[in-house]
Amino acid sequence: MQSPQTRAWWKEAVVYQIYPASFKDSTGSGFGDLNGITSKLQYLRDLGVDVIWLSPIYESPMRDMGYDISDYRAIHPDMGTMADWERLVEEAHALGMKVIMDLVVNHTSDQHEWFKESKKGGYKRDWYIWQPAKEGKEPNNWGAIFGGSCWEWDEVSKGYYLHVFDVSQPDLNWENPAVREAVWDVMRFWLDKGCDGFRMDVINCVSKEPGFPDAPVTDRKEYYQYGLLHRFNGPYLSRYLKEMNEQVLKYYPDAFTVGETPGIATPEDAIALVRAGKPLQMIFHFEHMYMDIEPDKKCFFHRDWKLTDLKNILGKFMLHMQEHNGWDSLYVENHDQPRILGRWANDTTHRVEAAKMLAIFHATGRGTLFLYQGQELGLANPGHWTYDELRDLEEINFYDAEAAKRPPGADMSDVLAQIQDYRVWNLANELSDPKSPLAFWKELLKIRREHRGLVYGVFEMLDWENEQVYAYTRTDERGQYLVVCSFCAEETAWKCPVASGTLLLANYVVSTYEEGGITRLQAYEGRLYCRTL
Known part of the structure; x- marks a missing residue:
């Protein structure tokens, strides 16, 4: 066994990502806000969360839901005030939780004062990446992540500026020391x-x-x-x-x-x-x-x-x-991705079982654990959206690009069915249901806190070639933990190559016989064992 890993609070932490606009609306505006987040801090602490990560809350035109920042030192008015942020941090700290921010410094909004000054050709001209036309064309063939070219012509200043993402998100020129110092100042401020x-x-x-x-x-x-x-x-x-x-x-x-x-x-x-x-x-x-x-x-x-x-x-x-x-990060969901339940498992006939299996799989790997809001509820991807309901810029651009390839008025239902977003499943019912994914996550995170071998233990994969079962061990000086997860929609036979030990958690009732030596697993079954060495 390898020597123990150096311990650190951030390795043991459970981080919960909050997408503020869709998390909790405290005013009835239809837009989530900081006070709404503050009202849910005790819920998050009871879940087992140590750190909350706020997706951007800064002042922004919201072209890209806050990832286009127009003022790094101001709060978006729909989300509240700086006093609201300060109260959120104070109450989180009082509960023993930390708060981290999204630092978006590859680019700004085109409405940021820095870029406005840069367009004028003033002293901040070199704060962004400007290039002349190349033989009457764009400087190169780079494509933007959100579609189209990376380059946008500015008629006033007669130059192209670089935007790796949306046209409204010009890239900062990090080769300029003044830009880097401005970023360091933003970090120190927060x-x-x-x-x-x-x-x-x-x-x-x-x-x-x-x-x-x-x-x-x-x-x-x-x-x-x-x-x-x-x-x-x-x-x-x-x-x-x-x-x-x-x-x-x-x-x-x-x-x-x-x-x-x-x-x-x-x-x-x-x-x-x-x-x-x-x-x-x-x-x-x-x-x-x-x-x-x-x-x-x-x-x-x-x-x-x-x-x-x-x-x-x-x-x-x-x-x-x-x-x-x-050190690794452990994440399977975030604001940029469809919910994992329907991608890697089953969000219909075995929704609860699959959600619990994925929880075991996710929380026992080697790394810091990140949860995305609603993941603890076993949220699935909604199946029906209209174009007018889309808010994410990447979704909108993708839809528009696909529509441009089809005749006017063509059916776009297949595209809408594939674009996924966020929806609350049923928090109220899960809070009162001891068999819910939420209750399962609470127990799982409690086990993770009590068994630090699940954080620092040596990772070893079992049965690399198996296409139905993902299994591994985590081993420290106190014992060995066995994680067994079936990604199969039917019962499957599997002979465990190591001794299992005592069952700590499972998403099905496990018979005494099966505890002694795993020979079969039910659809999307997950188990966590511990044995003393």
Whole structure:
């Protein structure tokens, strides 16, 4: 067994992501707000949450639901006031919880005063990335994540500005030291006010490939075709993050940091950013989120996948991090993705059982645990939306792009059926139901707190080639934990290769005979065992 991992509060934490606009409306406006979040803090603490992560709450035109920031030091009026934020943090801290913010600093809104000044050609011109036309055309062939070109012509200043995402989100020029210092000031502002850390939005996009060369076109359309790696993971990324640590984070040693890093495809790439928790404690990679989607359809159309695909992604990431002093994030849902229940399991005939199995699978891996709002309720993807009900910019752009490929008035129901969003299932019933997914999550998180081997124990995959059962062990000096999860819609035979021990939690009633040696599993069955070594 390997030597024990260095302990840290952020490794043991349960982080709960809140998308404020859809979480809790305290005013009847139809828009979630900070006071609504504050009213649910005790619920979150009772669930077992240690940290709440707020998706953007800053002043914004809301073109991209707050990820287009027009003032980093102001609260969006629909969400409340700075006094409301301060009360939220104060009450969270009183309950023993921390609050982290979304740090969105690859780009701003085009309504930010910095960009307005940049367009005028003033002293902030070089705060954004401007390029002249190249032979009468755009500077290169890079495509924007939300569709179309990465470049937008500005007639007033006679130049193209870069926007890796939406046209309303111009990219900051991180090669300019003044831009980096402005970002450090924003971080200090919130940390000094009581913020406990940051989730850093697309942080590996802040360094682009120098010279902006054309990207090779491949057969992977739209999202990948113009070279994701040309827009992400530039050569100065590590330097910028080390400077962030030297200028800001080292003065706040308890601050929480997780970086969102699309395009980090291998654990070897990831380890450079998170070894020993510096400059980032962990990252969000996306390989398991890409596993079941069509490359040219983003996250809205799904393709067949195998359980070994998932093992070869998550299992290998965990093993590599374990061997090289790195740490993982454990997430299966967020604001950018459809609910996992209908993607990896079953949200109809075995909804409750599948939700509980996925909970065991999710909460017992090696890494810090992240829950997305409503995941603890076993929420599924809604099946019926109209175009007018869409709010997410990526969904709207995707729908419009698909509609443009069809004749006017063509049926778009298949596209709407694939676009997923958020809906409350039935919190009131689950609070009073001891067999609900919510009750199961509470018990599971209690077990995780009491059995730190589920956090720090050595990870080892079992039966790598099995396409129905995902199983692994976590082992520390006190004992061994066995996690067994069936991803099969029917009963399946499976012979466990290790001794099981005492059953801690399961989503079905398990007979005494089955506890002694697992030979079969019911549809979407999940079990967690512990035995003393």
